Amino acid sequence: MTCxxxxxxxxxxxxxxxxxxxxxxxxxxxxLIAALLQLAFVQPVLLHAELYxxxxxxxxxxxxxxxxxxxxxxxxxLTRDALxxxxxxxxxxxxxxxxxxxxxxxxxxxHKIDGRTGVLWGLAGFIAFHLAPGFxxxxxxxxxxxxxxxxxQVWWFATVAAAVVALWLIAFGSSIVSYVVAALLLLAxxxxxxxxxxxxxxxxxxxxxxxxxxxxxxxxxxxxxxxGSFAGYFWQKExxxxxxxx
Amino acid sequence: MTTxxxxxxxxxxxxxxxLFAIALGLGIITLTGHVQAAALHDAAHDVRHATGFPCx
Numbered sequence: 109m110t111c112x113x114x115x116x117x118x119x120x121x122x123x124x125x126x127x128x129x130x131x132x133x134x135x136x137x138x139x140l141i142a143a144l145l146q147l148a149f150v151q152p153v154l155l156h157a158e159l160y161x162x163x164x165x166x167x168x169x170x171x172x173x174x175x176x177x178x179x180x181x182x183x184x185x186l187t188r189d190a191l192x193x194x195x196x197x198x199x200x201x202x203x204x205x206x207x208x209x210x211x212x213x214x215x216x217x218x219h220k221i222d223g224r225t226g227v228l229w230g231l232a233g234f235i236a237f238h239l240a241p242g243f244x245x246x247x248x249x250x251x252x253x254x255x256x257x258x259x260x261q262v263w264w265f266a267t268v269a270a271a272v273v274a275l276w277l278i279a280f281g282s283s284i285v286s287y288v289v290a291a292l293l294l295l296a297x298x299x300x301x302x303x304x305x306x307x308x309x310x311x312x313x314x315x316x317x318x319x320x321x322x323x324x325x326x327x328x329x330x331x332x333x334x335x336g337s338f339a340g341y342f343w344q345k346e347x348x349x350x351x352x353x354x
Numbered sequence: 355m356t357t358x359x360x361x362x363x364x365x366x367x368x369x370x371x372x373l374f375a376i377a378l379g380l381g382i383i384t385l386t387g388h389v390q391a392a393a394l395h396d397a398a399h400d401v402r403h404a405t406g407f408p409c410x
Contacts, residue, residue, distance in 0.1 A: 123371035150404040195401040199386045205379030209372035216368050247406040260408035
């Protein structure tokens with residue numbers, strides 16, 4: 109068989125290695141930054157909450173409790189923090205793989221993918237994977253009462269899947285029907301409701317719980333915008349690399 | 355005709371790669387964020403809380 113022109117990315121393995129390579133770079137870089145931000149801004153709140161979870165501090169006890177107890181300093185538990193860094197980098201690599209896979213499909217349909225448009229992709233990822241499930245299953249500070257973890261995970265995956273489809277319809281749909289379906293998909297999980305605990309048993313002050321949720325969302329937004337932008341950037345860089353070595 | 359066949363096979367390769375990457379990514383976040391095995395849960399505990407996964 110003779111080929112008149114070489115197709116840009118003929119083989120599945122070339123395409124897949126381009127997705128894999130750019131996802132590894134984007135996920136590792138964004139995950140590392142996310143992990144450091146979480147250690148600086150989320151971990152102290154988590155450690156503070158754990159003092160209440162373990163009963164070391166008691167909310168509404170006989171005496172008022174200081175809002176500024178001695179907390180273990182940053183990097184005081186090296187193994188624990190190192191594991192957090194590794195798992196955050198892995199998690200964002202997983203996000204990057206899914207994000208870049210969808211980017212490649214969109215590019216195949218003629219949409220521009222680069223570091224700049226990647227910011228929008230990152231925002232969409234944050235909405236789908238963090239904000240949409242967190243809107244009803246708020247980021248949990250240690251010690252909160254919650255329903256059965258398996259039921260919550262099923263609800264979490266269903267909500268994320270619905271949000272991904274909805275955002276794709278909003279971004280690339282062209283008829284009013286797609287926007288209506290998208291709105292229904294975004295609303296449905298919250299109208300149906302997430303699994304809730306039967307009773308409240310959380311020993312952690314609301315001040316700490318609220319700060320934890322706000323910080324978790326804030327760092328999530330930053331990390332997702334970074335992973336989206338990095339994903340678009342490395343996706344194009346890999347294309348140039350493949351073209352140069354072909 | 356040849357171009358059409360090539361475009362079709364290129365786009366099929368693209369869809370296959372994308373599906374496989376999505377499966378891999380989903381597998382990774384299931385491991386880091388959702389599997390309840392004790393060792394994984396303890397190692398990923400802080401990340402699961404900070405990333406908004408249902409933890410325990």
